[in-house]
Amino acid sequence: MTEAHAVPAVEAAALAPAGRGLWSDAWRRLRRNRAAIAASVVLALIAVAAIVGPEVAPHAIDAIYWDRVDAPPDFANGHYFGTESNGRDLFARTLFGGRVSLALGIAATLVSLVIGVGWGAIAGFIGGRVDAIMMRTVDILYALPFMFFVILLMVYFGREPLLIFVALGAVSWLDMARIVRGQALSLKRREFIEAARAAGTGTGAIILRHIVPNCLGPVIVFATLTVPQVILLESFLSFLGLGVREPMTSWGVLIADGARRVETAWWQLVFPSAFLAATLFCLNFIGDGLRDALDPKDR
């Protein structure tokens, strides 16, 4: 780890001798973690299915079959997961819903990443009064019942996909800010920061080029764990009828519809729920695996 701090970590990964740098070490440890690798494979399969599945499925997502409303799964007619209450193919819709859920999860995580990393790095590096004010703000925001505000936002300002992921991203950056601040605090006393200062690098450039890249490990781990949280929040909203709107769909929307008909049409709840649960399961495993791989102290 020590030599990796002399230069930004990303460059260090390229410069370090094979098998010695932080990143190649982490990669080696991660490859040994069978659960994390299996989870990555499953997640990749789900992602590929969500991306190409709706295009190659036997039925279109919005084709309505009036003669097959609430039909159980049947391989003969291509409704692998059955149909829903409007006679649309559940297989295609589940995969399409996955596309929306995953995209929203990743987009919202990126929003929280940008806000959280920026906020934490600035607070931690500048320190003093700026730090006190910024982190006190985080403390106050932390105590707010955010889910209720998001619900209000959705009720009153419509259910635009853009608004949904900005709102979800905006509520999940607080932990990220705290983590990055902690890292920035310990980094700013290091010699290579002093060297950068002595060389006349400005504060903004130091934060961007030296602080942020060196926080990357914990940030990646936390981002991996944020994606499932955001997907969960999105499906929570959809469940209350506040998520994405028709003709779009998401796992949350499908689950909500399925839950209403669980007594007569179990497949409408079980298939979307299985996809959602498998995705959350995999992301949690990958997050844990990355943490073990990137943080050897904690093993």
Next chain:
Amino acid sequence: MLNYTIRRLVGAVPTLFLIIAISFFMVRSAPGGPFDRERVVPAEIKANLERVYHLDEPLWQQFLRYMGSILQGDFGPSFKYKDFSVTELIWQGFPVSAQLGGAAVLLSAIAGVALGALAALNQNGRLDGILMAGAMTGIAIPNFVMAPLLTLVLGVYLSWLPVGGWGDGGLRQATLPVLALALPQVAYVARLTRGSMIEVLGANYIRTARAKGLPERLTITRHALKGAMLPVVSYLGPATAAVITGSVVIEQIFGIPGIGRYFVQGALNRDYTLVMGTVIFYGVLIILANLLVDLAYGLLDPKVRYD
């Protein structure tokens, strides 16, 4: 400790102010009002209605008026539930929500700690594997999926339990909602307990207890569990918040007459005062829960000093 409590309560004032301000301005700046219906109300009547509820005043004046009445413990009249004040509605729903949420938090703490400790004592054994796989599943299945699944199995196929309603909150009616609400938290707590228990079991004071010949059962219950509980206690704050949020959905699914239902109904009906009342009430609950957790933490961990 009294000083610390007072300081924390004072520190909660800006948070509370923010909660009130955000919910007030968000609700008020939204398009559409509580008196917009399909039926067009004559202009004079609408003006009259707005005057009665002070909706014709400038926004900042309404805000000050609202703050003033909150300070007197008055959340105003509900716009939709005529003849009821918001305070009355909240107090009507609170006992039910408190039973549901309290039972869920209690269950997640007790079952979570017990299962986590069991897993830690069998570290890397078969029981550990089964329990931790179960915990992972519990974390991955959100409570609004758990609720219909449990209903399907226990309520519909096996017909052991009623599938909805609350009645007087008896055991039979409460079991499904409490389980659905608690299971994800049980899973989190179990994982936490297992981790901290494994750490504690390797600590010196446990070795001392064993070396002096203390029976294993007492070593675990008197020494190890107490140390292993610390992270669990600090998690109970976020757990309470998660249970409160989750109860909104669970009350909706099972048709339970608690505060969560009023919140959702209020939001959908643009019942301004009811929505703000419930959000503020939830905010206060979460702040108090966090304070209680921090105080309990101090009682358990002698290293923590309040000064």
